[in-house]
Amino acid sequence: MSQVHGTAASTEEAQGEVIAKKLIGVRQLILNRPKRLNALNLNMIKTIIPKILSWNGSGLANIITLKGNGRALCAGGDVRSVVEAAKAKAPNTNEYFATEYQLNHLVSALDTPYVSIMDGITMGGGIGISVHAPFRIATENTVFAMPETAIGLFPDVGGSFFLPRLDGQLGIYLGLTGAKLSAEDVLFAGIATHFVPSSRLEALETRLSEIESSDHDIINTAIEEFAADYDPEVQFTMGGETRKAIDRCFKFNTVEEIFAALDKEKSEWAAKTKADMLELSPTSLKITLQQLRIGAKRSIADCFKMEYKLAEKIVFSSEFHEGVTAKLVNRTKPKWNPATLSEISNDSILKTYFEAPGETQLTLLSPKDYMQYPYRKYAxxxxxxxxxxxxxxxxxxxxxxxxxxxxxxxxxxxxxxxxxxxxxxxxxxxxxxxxxxxxxxxxxx
CATH class of the missing domain: 1.10.10 (Arc Repressor Mutant, subunit A)
Known part of the structure; x- marks a missing residue:
């Protein structure tokens, strides 16, 4: 791991959970909870938002960068505290999701170039503050996953926008299964825009700090100077026959049809994929598939508003509480209820979670909206x-x-x-x- 992460864990409390640095023309945010793999809590989110708002388009910063201290950019959101607040029926239980989604959308709408350095574990909430950026740097240490269906949730933080816009059915597969991608695979999947060896990150940061411009093309060229060298042996593990199978099996609009297609494959990969999915929340699987199909046709702002409506309902559900408590607290196998897909009608999922109105409307911090990422040419x-x-x-x-x-x-x-x-x-x-x-x-x- 590169020494670019620098700060020792022992100074975490003294320096705060988010460190803001000025590096000539760069304003840098460092997530600083290494013992918790920089899990994103509400305090961190509330610290980051005003910083970004003050820097964006103000002339104070040519570039905004984000990285993590330790072996993760960010391993996810602090859902344990959300469950505790929900169980206590705290009046501000939904504040976490509302504020987090505001930050995620803000990242997607910035005028000032934003560079996320995904050096290490980047999952869940960590993806929400990185994947919507115009520049997303993966390294050999990167581990990407959206494992929300394992805790009774759904791939939020804008997952309904970015996952279905990946190639073919790859995003549907990643969102439903929570499968992990690492290193160059994160680049080939379209999740990262650049692959830079971690040994070059410190030099890259220095180079970015010297740029006297907020021109995205100039910044892209600078990052490319530090990208990995050509290696003809590099291959995408989700390519070839595996990728063909993903497209064949995950093209359907019901989880039942996906399971039937996996059975039809009669391969080791398909059998393992189905077995892994049977361990996940059946309710979450059905919500997730519906969410991703709808998100493919919605703008990024509408996707965040849809996700907030879902989160409002799920945060108090027994499934979410069971998943978080079992997986993250007790480290045991969750006992889902309903336990099987056959106990949940697809119509009831649609009516309960998508058609029924939410209690409140998500208010975003920027009016920007679009159907496709404006800087996808850099990937x-x-x-x-x-x-x-x-x-x-x-x-x-x-x-x-x-x-x-x-x-x-x-x-x-x-x-x-x-x-x-x-x-x-x-x-x-x-x-x-x-x-x-x-x-x-x-x-x-």
Whole structure:
């Protein structure tokens, strides 16, 4: 782990749970609860919001950066305190989710460039303060997961927006199963925009502090200077046959159909995936699938408002209390009630959690809204980007015909200026999604 994390755990209390630093043109936020893997509590959220608001577009900061002290950026939200407040029927029980979602949306709406350094464990609440940023840096230490269905919750913090916008059914798979991704896989999945070895982070921070501009293109170029070197052996573990199976099995609109598709696969991966999902909250699985399908068609602001309405209802549910208490307090297997999918009708999930009105409306701190992330060009090309070049739908990709796979790979490498991971990502997608018919490369729909 790079020494960029610096501050010793023994000074945690003295320096506070969030440290704000000025590094010439950079304003830096350091999450400072290393003993708790920087789990995000309400106090930390309330500390971060005014800092970001004061820096955003004020001229005080060219760049805002976020990192964690220790071996995590942030392992999640402090849901134990939320459950304790709910059990005590505290009047401000929903404050945590409301304030957290305000922060998450604010990150997505900043004018000042925001760089999240996902060096270490980045899960749940940690994803909410990193994945909506225009620049998201993964390292060899990064571990990504949205494990909310294991505690009777759902992938919130904007999960309903970013997960269904990942390639194919990958986001649905990650949101339902809580599966972990690490290192370069976080880049190839589109969760991170850059992969930088942790040994280079300190030099990168110095370089960012020297930039006298808030131009996103300039900052992107600076980060690329420190990106990993080309390695032809790097592969995406969620690619190939596994990825084909994910798309086949997780394309359905009910969890029952997903389970049936996993049974049909008759593979070790499918059997393990289903077995793992059977350990999760059946109610959470059904809520999550509905949430992600709806979120795919909603704006980012509407996604946060939907999630808040869900959180209002779930925070007092026995499922959430059971999941948090069993998994995070007692370290035991939760006893879900209802215990099986067959006990829960899909109509009741829709009516209870999505159609019934919430008690209050989430008020966001920025009016900005959109249907697609505005800075997605800094990440690796998506499958849709690649499809449009193969089919000729991309007007800016003028290639001579017939087009070969190498032509397309080389075009993307040039278009993304040699960005690490482009060659590998495009090659894997072409192998999985195209076939050669005569001398014509065809996209397989």
């Amino acid at each position: 690796l090309p998506t499958e849709e980007d690649i499809r449009r070049v193969v089919t000729g739908d991309a007007a800016d990709a003028i290639l001579s015909h017939p087009i070969s796979g190498d032509d397309i790979i080389n075009w993307f490498v040039r278009e993304r200026q040699g960005k690490f991971g482009v060659h590998e990502k495009v090659r894997e997608v072409l192998q999985r999604k195209t076939k050669l018919e005569g001398d014509v490369l065809r996209w397989i729909y």
